[in-house]
Amino acid sequence: MSQNDSKNTRVRRNQNKYKKSKVGKIIKRTILGILALISLGVIAGSGVFAYYASSAPKITYNSLSSDNSTKIYDNSNHIISRLGAQNRDYVKSDQIPNKLKNAVVSIEDRRFYKHHGVDPIRILGATLSNLNASSGLQGGSTLTQQLVKLSVFSTAASDRTIKRKSQEAWLALQIERKYSKQKILEFYINKVYMGNNVYGMQTASEYYYGKTLNKLTLAQTAVLAGMPQSPKFNNPYIYPKLAKDRRNQVLQAMAESNTITEAQSQKAQKENIKNGLISSNHTQNDLTDVKEKYVDSYLNQVIQELKARGYNPQAGLTVHTNLDLSAQKKLYNLANNDPQVGFPNDTMQVGATLINPKTGAVNAMIGSRKTDITFGLNRAVQTDRSSGSTAKPLMDYGPALEYLNYPTYQTVHDTPYTYPGTNTQLKDFDYRYQGAITMHKALVESRNIPAIRTLQNVGIDNGTRFLASLGMKFKDPLNLQNGIGLYISPQQEAAAYGAFANNGVYHKPYLINKVVTSDNVSHNISSNGVQAMSPSTAFMMNSMLKGVMNLPYGSGTAAKVPGLIEAGKTGTTQYPEGTYQGYLPSYAVMDSWFAGYTTNYSLAIWTGYDHQFQTGNYMTAQQTEIAQKIYKYEMEYISRNKTNEDWVQPNDVSSVKSNGSTEYYKNGYQSIQTDSTSPSSSRSTTSTNNK
Structure with missing residues (x-):
């Protein structure tokens, strides 16, 4: 090896030593930096932990054991359970x-x-x-x-x-x-x-x-x-x-x-999962210290609402609800003990919800009658029965007022009609046609064909959009037939009609207004209002729905409370025509609804049978008025000490006299429009007749 080669080798060795020393220093500094960051994180985390721990609530033997209880109060601060x-x-x-x-x-x-x-x-x-x-x-x-x-x-x-x-x-x-x-x-x-x-x-x-x-x-x-x-x-x-x-x-x-x-x-x-299980229909132990059955449905829903909001109902809570105990007891007695209502037997059932339309607060609820099962089926929140013609203001005429600017005297056609693309002919409850009539008259008399023609003009998308603004969303797409029947609950319907009562502002219904946890932290609950429709749409709908109860040809006259300013809508569903001939009379009705409201309350009621296809489980025309009677006597009772106010006409709505009655239109839309759907007269089978 030459002298120059030896010198170069020494230089490279020194350079490598320098590089290794430099890399080692960088690694050492990086490790020390990471350790410092970790130490700072631990110190900071310990500080945060100590700070939060210092404000932790006290935990006692009573709170750990099952001896603590959750107390539930009504809206007057009286303990109910x-x-x-x-x-x-x-x-x-x-x-x-x-x-x-x-x-x-x-x-x-x-x-x-x-x-x-x-x-x-x-x-x-x-x-x-x-x-x-x-x-x-x-x-x-x-x-x-x-x-x-x-x-x-x-x-x-x-x-x-x-x-x-x-x-x-x-x-x-x-x-x-x-x-x-x-x-x-x-x-x-x-x-x-x-x-x-x-x-x-x-x-x-x-x-x-x-x-x-x-x-x-x-x-x-x-x-x-x-x-x-x-x-x-x-x-x-x-x-x-x-x-x-x-x-x-x-x-x-x-x-x-x-x-x-x-x-x-x-x-x-390998053991069967059902081995040793006793009957699922056995009576459950009463989980409350309240013996009055009239609060069961409401309490059941309070418990469900607590769970939905993430609270353990057993965690020693103080729960303040919107329950009006007097209104609740009256509703329970009407469904169970009042002969004026006229239930034909103990099998016929009911679901009803009373709401304050200005807030969405649920004031009363009944989910069953004549039952000994605690916290049983709550029909006030079930959505498995068709609402019949109570759907018409929600999916047909409400959107027509909102999106098409129809006046209340809009011309609609009550003439033979077949659902597009089918052989199914739509009929009305009286199997008659009235020709060209006003939308107001069609709604008051609850005529099906004008409602479906109106929905065609509105469009399914607009009808669905209007329903969504009222808190109703559906898993499957809606169709024309839903214009005379929606699968919704009495609670959903009471809240939706409450938007008409509240100048178009919708509130999601809720039962609980405050929860105080065992660590004494209060959680207030309310429902923010949403402008679901214009005040003019709500006012014009109110003017038409008043006639359902006030006019002699209205379908809801049995619900009328004398002297009370109110509005409402009936709904019935018939059995599919021809399907059960032989053991069902032609007048048999499957479901009967009534939804009505004042400026203070909105109440929706369903009546019918759980097993509607069993022999004898149908309603007569007279029995369809049971829902109206429950509404009448409940609304009369709870309105005694309330103001009896009418809805104020908005500035963008004008009135006109037509055939002796007052009709309304949004400014700029006074001329009478005609419905664009041409009458259909195909020969075909007929669909369910709703009223």
Whole structure:
């Protein structure tokens, strides 16, 4: 090697040493920087945690145990119900079978006996699980944290904040310091929600299997242990397949935790999911301390609304509702005990909702009659029955006023009509045609053909858009026939008609106006108004719907309250023509509705039979007036001390005399328009006749 080569080699070595030294310094600085950032993050995080923890609510034995209750008040601040521990069977730790404890721990928190309330390893596992959804790992909250959530906080998405998580972790640490693992398990097993308004696993054992926890099989124990994850979808009555899958997950988790053998797990997994279940029709334990049945439907919906908003109804809440107890009791008595109404038997049913149109507050609700089942089917919120002609203001004439600027005296045609593209001919209740008449007259008499011709002019898209502005959205696309029948609930209908009463402003209905959680935090609830239609549209609709009750040829005269300024609409649905000939008379009616309102209240009522195709389960023409009579006597009662105000004519609406009556038009649209749909006279079959 030459002298120059040796020199060059030394230079390269020195350069490499320099580069390595420089890279090493950069790496060292980077690591130190990262460690510094982590340290700062830990310090900052600790500071935030300490700050939030310092304001955490107190957690007491009463809030952890099932002895606390949720109190529900009416709109006059009178307590109407307590949902709480007095209605459940509390079971002490030494009475809880080890197999249930093992099942709960295995599926909910396998490291329960190793952590001190918060489990960093579990949190890391949950994070990895989110990256690999098929791994089946558990969530990040320990059983103790879940107990805190059930006892103090709501499960609402709005409460999933850093503050709440910090306080939840802090309280979990405090609980672990104060109580033994067995006591914490006892609290949890007695507090969890188990579906069907049942709380606590001992009560659930009696409810689902008719026996105490220590008499359950391993498979039945696993069913209960798995239910709190999703009480609705893990319900073995309603979703047996999902309940079986969850049960088997519990059994497999127990085998993996070595609390049972793999053979025991496989044997229990083969057991029929419905093995040992008692009849699903048994009477449920009354979960309230109120014995008056007239509040059941309302309370049922309050509970559903609490859950929908993320609150645990058992978490020691104070719930203020919009319930007018006097109006509720009157509505209940009309449906159950008042001979003036004239129900023909105890089988015929009812669903009704009373709303304040100015706010959306639900003041009263009845979901059934002549039943002993607590919190049973609430027909006031069911959407499986056609609303008949009460759909006409909502889908046909309301959009025509709003989008086409029809005057109330718009000419419409009551002439033979066949649905486009079919052989189905539409008929009216009297099987007659009146030719060219006004929209006002067609609505008052509830004639079908002019309504459907109007909807054709409006267009399905506009009709659907108008309904959506009134809080009604549908899974399947609507069609022309929906113009004389929508599948909506009495609650939806009362709120929609309330927009007519409230100058076109729609409020989503709500039952709860304030919730105070056990940590004394108040959450106020209201419904923001939406301008669903112009005030002129609402006023002109009111002027027409007054005639339904006031004019001698109106379809709703039986609902009229003497002297009261009100408006409303009837609705009936007939059985499909020709389908049930032989055992149904020609006058048989399947459903009867009435929706009416004043400036103060909106009330919608459905009447009919649950099993409308069973022999004898139909209504006569006279019985269709039962819904109107309920409206009349209820509205008369609740309007006694209220102002009797008329709707004020907007500045952009003018009036004109026509055939002795006052008609209205929006300024600039006085000339009488004609409906553009040409009459159809095809020979064909006929469709349902609604009134």
